[in-house]
Amino acid sequence: MSETALIEETRQKIAEFGGMMFDRFLTDTAGGNISARVGNLICITSAGCGSKHRWHITPEQVLVTDLEGNLVKGEGKISREAKAHYALLNEFSEGTAVVHCHARNVLVFAAAGLPLDPVIEATLKFGRTPIVDYAPAHSNELAEWVMASMRGREAIITKQAALTIVPWHGLFSFGKTLDAAFDAAERMEVNAFVTLQSKLLNVDLDAQREKLVRARERFIT
Numbered sequence: 488m489s490e491t492a493l494i495e496e497t498r499q500k501i502a503e504f505g506g507m508m509f510d511r512f513l514t515d516t517a518g519g520n521i522s523a524r525v526g527n528l529i530c531i532t533s534a535g536c537g538s539k540h541r542w543h544i545t546p547e548q549v550l551v552t553d554l555e556g557n558l559v560k561g562e563g564k565i566s567r568e569a570k571a572h573y574a575l576l577n578e579f580s581e582g583t584a585v586v587h588c589h590a591r592n593v594l595v596f597a598a599a600g601l602p603l604d605p606v607i608e609a610t611l612k613f614g615r616t617p618i619v620d621y622a623p624a625h626s627n628e629l630a631e632w633v634m635a636s637m638r639g640r641e642a643i644i645t646k647q648a649a650l651t652i653v654p655w656h657g658l659f660s661f662g663k664t665l666d667a668a669f670d671a672a673e674r675m676e677v678n679a680f681v682t683l684q685s686k687l688l689n690v691d692l693d694a695q696r697e698k699l700v701r702a703r704e705r706f707i708t
Contacts, residue, residue: 490526497523497530497665498546498561504586504669505532509542513676514588516541518624519657522572523584523665527554529576533563567625574630575661579637581644584665586672589657592679597652603679606696608703610678613643613671618652633659650675 488496501521508514508521516538522531533550536542550561556573558565572585596603596618603616619636622628633651640649648662648671658675662668685692 490528494525494528494530494551495546497525498549498551500665501530501532501549502544502546504665505536505542505544508586508588508669508672509537511673512591513672514542514590514657517589518566518568518587519589520566520568520572520587521585521665521669522569522576524554524576525583528552528559529554529556529573531569531572532566533561534566535563536566570625570627570630571633571659574634575637575659578634579641579644579661581641582637582648582661582663582668584662584668586660586662586665586668587657588660588672590672590676590679592683593652593658593676595683596679597654597656597658600654601652603652603675603682604693604696605678606682606685606692607678608699609674611700611703612647613650613675614640616650616652616658616675618654621654624656629653629656637661647671 504521518537520532522529529552530549533548536544547562551559554577556565575585602618605611617636619632622632636651637649643649647667648660650671651659660668660672662671
């Protein structure tokens with residue numbers, strides 16, 4: 488497939504994922520962004536996809552830029568939230584896509600300033616999802632801290648994706664592919680839901696997780 492065809496396929500997929508992200512409560516009208524690197528170009532959702540379009544966007548609203556963020560093709564302007572996307576996609580060769588979302592249950596942890604441990608088998612491979620220090624949305628500091636949080640987790644990114652919670656804000660999923668980044672974000676949202684719902688059972692989830700991890704290890708050779 489030519490690079491031009493791959494770019495258009497990526498824009499189409501990003502537009503579809505944006506709608507899915509909104510419909511599945513992985514983000515809200517307040518924001519979020521999806522991006523993917525294709526060669527020396529980056530496809531990224533434009534500003535206002537949530538607030539103006541409720542994430543019902545067309546491929547033409549997915550911008551194509553160079554690695555520095557200069558517009559090559561597309562309708563609209565680059566979102567102020569794009570800084571972290573460009574930082575990640577330029578810093579790490581292991582990942583090619585970023586999903587930034589305001590996932591409903593993960594936002595509880597973002598508001599509380601808490602990291603998120605894996606509590607189901609589907610999220611064990613991600614390990615603990617850290618939360619970075621506060622920095623204002625759209626700031627250079629936020630981009631730097633999200634990027635710093637990914638360092639040391641390159642092996643996880645190579646296999647699927649690494650995730651980071653941003654206080655008062657949301658979630659970043661940085662994956663080897665767009666599919667991997669989206670999948671990881673949704674898994675972590677389910678993980679957050681299970682963690683919160685477990686409180687209704689008055690169970691020691693940490694102890695139960697350790698028990699299941701030990702049981703799982705017996706089957707790993």
